[in-house]
Amino acid sequence: MPSHILELSSVTKSFGGLKAVYDISFKMNSDDIIGLIGPNGAGKSTLIKLISGILEPDSGEIKFKNQKINGLKTWDIVNLGISFTFQNMRPFRRLPIIANVMTSCMSPRAMKRGEWVKRIEAKAMDFLEFAGISDMALEKASTLSQGDLKRLEVARAIATEPELILLDEPFGGLSPAETELMAKSIKRLHKGGRFGRLHSEGPAMIIVEHKLQQLMKMADRIIVLNYGETVTECAPKELVNNKEVIECYLGKGAL
Amino acid sequence: MIAYYTKTLYSIIKNDVLVLPSRMLVFFFIVAIICLPVVSNDPYLLRIIILACIYAIFTASWDLLSGFTGQMSFGHAFFFGVSAYAAALLNRHLHFPPWASIPIGALASVVAGLIIGIPCLRLRGTYLALTTLSFPIILLGIVHAFPDITGGELGISGLDRICRSRIGTYYIVAVSMLLSIATMWKLTSSKFGILLHAIREDEIALRASGINTTRYKIMAFCLSAFFAGIAGGLYAHFMRITGPSTLEVALSFQVVIWGVFGGIATIWGSAGAVFILFPIMEFFRFWPEFRMLIFSFIIIFILLYMPKGLLPWLRDQVEKECPRCKKKNISFRKTCRICTATLG
Numbered sequence A: 001m002p003s004h005i006l007e008l009s010s011v012t013k014s015f016g017g018l019k020a021v022y023d024i025s026f027k028m029n030s031d032d033i034i035g036l037i038g039p040n041g042a043g044k045s046t047l048i049k050l051i052s053g054i055l056e057p058d059s060g061e062i063k064f065k066n067q068k069i070n071g072l073k074t075w076d077i078v079n080l081g082i083s084f085t086f087q088n089m090r091p092f093r094r095l096p097i098i099a100n101v102m103t104s105c106m107s108p109r110a111m112k113r114g115e116w117v118k119r120i121e122a123k124a125m126d127f128l129e130f131a132g133i134s135d136m137a138l139e140k141a142s143t144l145s146q147g148d149l150k151r152l153e154v155a156r157a158i159a160t161e162p163e164l165i166l167l168d169e170p171f172g173g174l175s176p177a178e179t180e181l182m183a184k185s186i187k188r189l190h191k192g193g194r195f196g197r198l199h200s201e202g203p204a205m206i207i208v209e210h211k212l213q214q215l216m217k218m219a220d221r222i223i224v225l226n227y228g229e230t231v232t233e234c235a236p237k238e239l240v241n242n243k244e245v246i247e248c249y250l251g252k253g254a255l
Numbered sequence B: 001m002i003a004y005y006t007k008t009l010y011s012i013i014k015n016d017v018l019v020l021p022s023r024m025l026v027f028f029f030i031v032a033i034i035c036l037p038v039v040s041n042d043p044y045l046l047r048i049i050i051l052a053c054i055y056a057i058f059t060a061s062w063d064l065l066s067g068f069t070g071q072m073s074f075g076h077a078f079f080f081g082v083s084a085y086a087a088a089l090l091n092r093h094l095h096f097p098p099w100a101s102i103p104i105g106a107l108a109s110v111v112a113g114l115i116i117g118i119p120c121l122r123l124r125g126t127y128l129a130l131t132t133l134s135f136p137i138i139l140l141g142i143v144h145a146f147p148d149i150t151g152g153e154l155g156i157s158g159l160d161r162i163c164r165s166r167i168g169t170y171y172i173v174a175v176s177m178l179l180s181i182a183t184m185w186k187l188t189s190s191k192f193g194i195l196l197h198a199i200r201e202d203e204i205a206l207r208a209s210g211i212n213t214t215r216y217k218i219m220a221f222c223l224s225a226f227f228a229g230i231a232g233g234l235y236a237h238f239m240r241i242t243g244p245s246t247l248e249v250a251l252s253f254q255v256v257i258w259g260v261f262g263g264i265a266t267i268w269g270s271a272g273a274v275f276i277l278f279p280i281m282e283f284f285r286f287w288p289e290f291r292m293l294i295f296s297f298i299i300i301f302i303l304l305y306m307p308k309g310l311l312p313w314l315r316d317q318v319e320k321e322c323p324r325c326k327k328k329n330i331s332f333r334k335t336c337r338i339c340t341a342t343l344g
C-alpha cells in the first residue's frame, strides 16, 4: 500500500461561534493534484492555513508523510517540505523581487551549508525565470502587477523545494491570457524534471480555485467545501452532474 | 612590494571611491577622523568627536534593530546603561581594566537583549515601543533601590581611563567606532540583512519562506544590544562615571531622533546624523533656552520634507539610480558607469 503524503482526519477550526472548517478528512498521494472548491467563505483558505501552520486546528490531526504536523511552527512545516501561497499576496514590497525569492532560498531546507550570496542569487534567479519574471528581478516588488505578484508567490513557494504545494487561488484576478500561462507553469511544475538548472521532483499539489474550467483540466480529484464541511469528493468529470455541488453554488431549488 | 600595494590602493581609490560623491564623503570622513589629532590638539574638540563616535555606535545599533528589523525600540538606553553599569562595577570593584570591562559589559548587554527580546517576540508596533520604553525605567528603579552597589543618584565614579593619553583614547574610540559601524553595515548588506528587512516588511510571509523568524529577531536584539553595549562601556570609561543618566528616557529618545534624522535602515545615515547633530547641539550649549527649540524645528522640517532622512535625501540629490542595473551614478552622468544604459 503506498503511503499517503498528506492525511487529514476530522480537522476542525472555529472562529468564535463560526465553524470555518468542520470535520474535514481526506488523504492524498504524492503525485496528486487536488482541487479545492466552494463558494466564498466556505473555509478553503482557512484549511490551507491550517495545513501550513499559520492557524492551529481546534481538533483533528494533520499528518505529512506519516508525521503529525499540527502544532508545529510554520517554518518547521515549510522545512519538512510543504510550501504555500497566500490568497492575498504578501510580498516584501520594499525589497527587490529577487530578494523576495532569496529569503525562500535561505530556508534551511533549500540552503546548503555555507552557501554564498552569489550562489543564492543565481538560484533565486532560476526560480524567477521559471515563473517568468526574471527580467524584473531588480525592481521593487511594489511595482509588480497583480498577475506578476501571483507569479512571485509561486516562485517563492517553489524556492523552498517542496514536496507538497498549497496554492490559494493562483489564477485569482488574472486575465485569461495570464491564467493560461500560469496553468501551463503549474502543469509543468507538477510533471517535474529539469527546467534549465532547476530540478523539480514534481510536487503534489492542492489548488484552491474559483475558475473551475482551468482547475478541472488539471486536478485529479476535486473536493467541494461549503460552510466548512465537505460536500463531496469526486473526479472532475463527475462534478458537472453532481446535484449537491450545483445546489451549494446556486442555492437550493435552483434545478 | 610597497610600490605594488600603493598602486593597488591608488587604483581602488580612483576606480571605486572617487566615482560616487557618497563614497568620497565616507572616504574623506574616515581620513578626517584619523587625521584630526594631528591637526588639532584641542581637548574640547577631541571630547566632542569622541562623544560623537560613541553615540554614533549607539545610534547605528538602534538602526539595526528598529530601522532594519522594524522592532521599534524606545528604550535603547537600556542596553547602553546595562553595559555602562556592568563595566563600571567590574572596573570599580573587581579592578578589571577597560579592555576587559568594556567587552564584558557588552556581553552583559547581550544578556539584557535576550531578556528584552524574548518577551517582545509577540509584540509589535505601539505595544513593543511601550514595552521597550519601560525596561530602562524598571532598571532605573533598581539602581535607585540599591545605592550601596550602584551609587544611587550619584552613580559610580572614578573609573579608569580608556588610555592614559588623550590621543590614545581618541584613537581607541574612533577605531572602535569605525569597526563597529563597518561590521554592522556589512552585516546588514549581507544575506542576513535581507532577512532583517523581510522581518520588517512581513513576518508571516517570511515564516512561509521557511525562516525561523523568532531566531532572527532574537539575533537582531542581541547584536543591537552588543553594539549599544560597546558604546555604553566606552562612555562609562571615557566619562569615568556611570550614573542614572545612562538609563534616562531622554537618551532613548535622543537616539530615535538621531536615527530618524539621518535616515533609518541605512546604518551610515544614522551614524552620520550624530556627527552633524551632536556638535551642533554642543555648539548651542551656551544658548540653552533656544537649543531644544531650534533642534525641534530642524527635526520637524526634516520629517516633513525629507521623509527618508537627511543623508539619504542628500544622496538622492547628487546620485541617481541606473534604471537597468540599479547601481548608483553621479547625477550629471548621461550613461550608467556599469552597464552604460542611458540614465533618465
Ligand SMILES: Nc1ncnc2c1ncn2[C@@H]1O[C@H](COP(=O)(O)OP(=O)(O)OP(=O)(O)O)[C@@H](O)[C@H]1O
Pocket: A015, A018, A020, A038, A039, A040, A041, A042, A043, A044, A045, A046, A047, A087
Ligand atoms: N481570522 C479570522 N477570524 C474570524 N473569522 C475568520 C477568519 N478567517 C476567516 N474567517 C471566516 O471563516 C470563513 C471561511 O473563510 P475562508 O477565508 O477560509 O473562506 P474562503 O473559502 O477562502 O473564501 P474565498 O473564496 O472568499 O477566499 C469566512 O466566513 C470568514 O469570514
Ligand SMILES: [Mg+2]
Pocket: A044, A045, A046, A087, A168
Ligand atoms: Mg480564500
